[in-house]
Amino acid sequence: MIPTPPELDPVIHAQARLRVMATLSTLGPGDQITFSRLQELLDMTPGNLITHLRKLTAAGYVNTEKRGGRTSTTFVEITPRGRSAFDHYLAALHDLLTPSGHVDRVSSPAHDGRAPHTKEP
Amino acid sequence: MSQSQGVAMTDRSQDVVSSDPPSPELLLALVEGQQRRTEHLTTPDPRVMYGTWGVVWFAGHLLLFLGGLADPLLPLSAALAVFFGMLVVGNAVVGVELVRAFHGLRGDSRRFGILYGLTWPIGMTAVSLVVVAAGAHGLPDPLAGMLFATLPAVLTGVLLMAGAALWDSRVDFGLGCWFAVLGTASAFTSPPTTNLLLSLLGGGVLLVAALVAALRRSGRPRGEG
Structure with missing residues (x-):
């Protein structure tokens, strides 16, 4: 694993989880997606996706919910905290592209995912 | 890709x-x-939506035009039958596309999409039945034919503009304005000219919209889709 620059949330700073967050954040607020459809959109193996969803769930960025009886379906959604953390992560990436902009950037939003996303000019 | x-x-x-x-x-x-x-992958493909109705409007109204000429190239009843058949197939294609886009999703986006999608066939059926009722009340055939062609065009314009407001789409708002104007303007003509206008300027514009959507999706890295 590469070292994570201090500005970048280590939970999101893995390409697989970054893609999961990009997918879930594209859905509308409150929208949920089944595990199998998410897997299809990501082109991931079930085992891989489960592993990454566990890490994102542990960080409070993603919720999973099982519904139904014997043939239960798992629904996945991004949490407001996860959406905020993802916005911060993208802002930090943009700051890295324009070095002058990231001087004032607070550290990883992983510990404070509710901080508002401030847009850079 | x-x-x-x-x-x-x-x-x-x-x-x-x-x-x-x-x-x-x-x-x-x-x-x-x-x-x-x-x-x-999670929104209805504009190529399918515009393309399907583009074909139905273009070919359907062209057939009604050809069947409505003083010296018709095919019986008007046959043109009408094909047109209705195309409407059924068009609704089926769009329905399949909506299911493809929304399967595995749950929440407001899917619910709004399904409700908006259902608004179209319900609205079109209602408008068409009103014209049928007007005919039963003695409205002359040329007038009924004009209303049967133009009211769906006006309704298409209104629904496109409403959808544009919901999903913040300038393309759909522009198309909606176009159909509202086209439906109104073509009401000042009589069939089969009305049908020719709706075929070329209604169906034709939808086919162009489908083509533009296809070009944007394949060519630009950041197309609206």
Whole structure:
């Protein structure tokens, strides 16, 4: 694993989880997606996706919910905290592209995912 | 497939294990590619939506025009039968596309999409039945034919503009304005000229919209889709 620059949330700073967050954040607020459809959109193996969803769930960025009886379906959604953390992560990436902009950037939003996303000019 | 989509697909699901950290540019491209892929696969494809109704309007009204000529190229009843058949097939194609886009999703976006999608066939059926009722009340055939062609065009304009407001789409708002104007203007003509106008300027415009959507999706890395 590469070292994570201090500005970048280590939970999101893995390409697989970054893609999961990009997918879930594209859905509308409150929208949920089944595990199998998410897997299809990501082109991931079930085992891989489960592993990454566990890490994102542990960080409070993603919720999973099982519904139904014997043939239960798992629904996945991004949490407001996860959406905020993802916005911060993208802002930090943009700051890295324009070095002058990231001087004032607070550290990883992983510990404070509710901080508002401030847009850079 | 765009370059960034290629990045999204080829990186699959592995953590970052390379000794060289991925650049912010690559990570942003990864995000954009995946967001675009998600948006494309979870929203109704504009190529299918515009294309389907473009074909129905263009070919259907062209047949009604040819069947309504003083020296008709085919019986008007046959043209009407084909037109209704195309409407049924068009609704089926659009229904399948909505199911494809929304399967596995739950929440407001899917609910709004389904309700909006149902508004079309219900609205069109209601408007058409009103014209049928007007005919039963003694409205002359040429007038009924004009209303049967133009009222759906006006309703199409209104629904496109309403959808544009819901999903913030300038393209749909522009198309909606166009159909409202076209439906109104063509009401000052009589069939079969009315049908020719709706075929060329209604169906034709929808086919152009489908073509533009196809070009945007295949050509530009950041198309609206």
